[in-house]
Amino acid sequence: xxxxxxxxxxxxxxxxxxxxxxxxxxxxxxxxxxxxxxxxxxxxxxxxxxxxxxxxxxxxx
Ligand SMILES: [Zn+2]
Numbered sequence: 350x351x352x353x354x355x356x357x358x359x360x361x362x363x364x365x366x367x368x369x370x371x372x373x374x375x376x377x378x379x380x381x382x383x384x385x386x387x388x389x390x391x392x393x394x395x396x397x398x399x400x401x402x403x404x405x406x407x408x409x410x
Contacts, residue, residue, distance in 0.1 A: 350389040350400055353378060359388065359404055361397040 350361050358373035362380055369378045378385060388404055391397035 350391060350397060350404070351378070351380065351385045351387050354384055357408075359401050359408075361391070361394075361401060364390075 350359065352359055353371040353373055353376055355376045356371065356373040358371060360369050360371060360378065362369040366380055369380055370376070371378055389400045391400055
């Protein structure tokens with residue numbers, strides 16, 4: 350779980366993925382780059398979805 354460095358939209362990717370394309374701006378995110386802020390780690394996709402919801406609410410404030 351990490352935020353896009355360009356548009357700050359939250360993306361979820363599997364740990365073994367190297368890159369993920371941001372749905373917000375199309376930026377190719379290097380997941381293991383130290384510029385990327387890992388927000389949270391999730392055990393499965395359901396937990397990931399819940400965490401994204403939670404983070405989105407939190408970041409609005
Ligand atoms: Zn983006």
